Amino acid sequence: MSTLAQVRLVILQYAGDFREAYNLLAESGKQEYFSHQYTINSSIEIGRQIDEVIHFCCKTSSEYSELLEPGLRAVGGNLDPYKEPRRLLKLLEEQKPTHLVVHFPLVAAFKWAKQNNVKVIGLFADSFQGSGLSAKLRNFRLSSTLNNEAVHLVANHGLSACHSLKNIGVKPSKVIPWDFPYEITPKDFAPKKLGKAAIDNKNIVYVGRIVQTKGVNDALNALVELKQSGITPNLTLIGKGDLDWFKAEINRLGLNDQVTLVGGLSHDQVLTKMRWADIVLVPSRHAYPEGLPLTIYEALTVRTPLIVSDHPMFLGKFELGRDVLMFPEKDVAALARCIETLLTNAELYQTLSLNSADAWARLQLPVKWHQLIDQWISDTPDSRRWLFKHSLERCSYQQQQLSSSRLQPILTSS
Template sequence: MRLLFVQYAGDYREAAQRLAAGGSETYYAQRYSVDTVAEMRETTEEVTVLCCMTKEPYNEVLHNGVRAIGAGFDKDIQVNKLIKLIEEQKPTHLIMRTPIREVFRWAINNKIPTIATFAESVSRRGLRSKLRNFLLTNLLNNKQIEWVGAYGVNSAILFQKIGVKPDKIIPWDFIATDTPDSFSPKKLPDCGKSWELFYIGSMIEAKGVGDALEALARLKVKNFPVRLKIAGRDEKDYFLNKAKQLKIEDYVDFLGLVPNSSVLPLMREADIVLVPSRHEYPEGFPLAITHALCARTPIIASDHPMFLDNLKNGVSAMIFSSANPIALSDCIEKLLSNPELYWSLSVESYEAWKQLQIPVKWADMIKHWLNNSPGNKQWLFEHSLSSGRYNMNSAREK
């Protein structure tokens, strides 16, 4: 068996070498993901990870026996070059972590057993998205694409809504390394100098970073005492410059990339965690929400479709209209002015976290597929979206 993983970003070589040298995880479950791939070497002839977005092209076998290939793409994927790299590996089994239609079509034409394990959902907004979804769905429903893994139940349901057959969709999650058991509920602290807001994630407008800055600027005009910490890579200082334009740079701390081990402490120290994603961003289910629930720090989130079945306004989070900085600032002010509401959100975080847990972990799905026995096939079917295991009304597991 020659197993090939294809992913858009997330340089496997860099991550494996850093972790082997004693470095820190830069995102949640990174070591779990790296080690899971390496474990596949025990039962296969070769395991290869092909990453599209890398600083340079490379092809080498790492210390753990995994072959890592960097395509060296910068902004756009060169499909013909990507297909050539795939063909050179002569894979017998393919795991797609990104929805590149041309690769699925190649796998179908070459009769390569394939599964998808998508970490992001799909957008249904606009005619262009609907056309993309139609074309992708036709490929995913082909019998050669044996299973379609989706990160979280809501994302799985969205794939069903665009037309993927529910009996081949499997909701999955990463292994839970943190739980809310380590922390007690939080009371709204006295203001002191200022309350602290916290954001972590991609530094792009679609994630609502600009909306958070504009909300902060509005609060500063009202002399409402808040600061904002932002963790993430700010390419070309785009948001730093925006903060300067809004005259709030003295109230924003740009932390850059932070080790995964620092995320939970940073969230626990914060008074509010912001998850302001706009609807156009194809969220699966952001780890920021899972981390915040573990830290028992109240969440203010947008009304992104991927959040609404798991976060209830005024119960487990405060919800505002996405892309609306005024609504966001009003939510912040309301929550930080209401100790009873603050306490109740923190208390409810444990129950909200429990309801997010699902039985299939990323490694489980892959291992059961590769083993390919009748029992393993039955296990996968019993965890599919059509199994009756999941409450389709609330998008929570029964």
């Protein structure tokens, strides 16, 4: 990307705190989430070639605007963008952007950009589904907004998430699948075998938002189901969210001796815990707007066998019983059977770990976060051709869906 001094790029995020992530990395060299260091370094590089990159995070604990270094600014809104759109748009206007990247599906932000002649793209990590009337109306409003010529492109994390945009009516010529670059890969870890320790000493790890729609309740109730059969593996819950509510729920279910609620950890600690664990669990309910969670990539990276729900964004990604085990969302009994099977079947366990590298490789995509922004800002004939070449309409790397006939009996409802 050539130097574009008059470009002021605002990257609008729903949650997180860019200033906090920047300071943590500068002071300790650590990152809370895998993508923080990459995003920060990419933003610094982009900021050297334009007037300023501004990371505007809505749901911060305070309102602030701070220049982190030349060309890179962090803004905290301390607001809910869906409940306080006028306040958000006022703060957004104060940044005087020429270009706007919207990281979540806020229609008001796209309309504001159009009204103020600000160039805008969507760069999501969400799925878009729902069959109810309210969901259909919401998705129609969103797709109509995104299809407007004022929105140059709409990227989404992973192919399935991109297809969900297409399914709600967004033009596939505008939709681009994207991913992060990964420095740590499955080649850095040896495949695992099921340890000889008793099943009661086995360890399950969950990493993500500690909320009900991520299926954390289902994981707890699966432990209750197993406990009735005398099987008591341990569960470590890592992440932020409704911690007080879940502490009470763990106590109510009598799982204090089995469940550890640790809150947030740095990314290197998360990888260590996932490698240490016997199972990584991703029990997301369909209601949660998953793209393709990084927890899945990371579990495959460290070669720890995965149990996942049948969330629409996970379907067709894996050969079940070879790459992962899968259970129907909310089906506590099926989840319990998956856990018991994986912790008692050494051959199956080794198979999942051995095949994790191939499963990880199939998820990789060529377009990265910084490339999308670079090419879009450049806005040359070559960059426009590059973006269109990687659109959902044109991309040649779309993966074939794996046959649902490969579902194993242990993965279905009883």
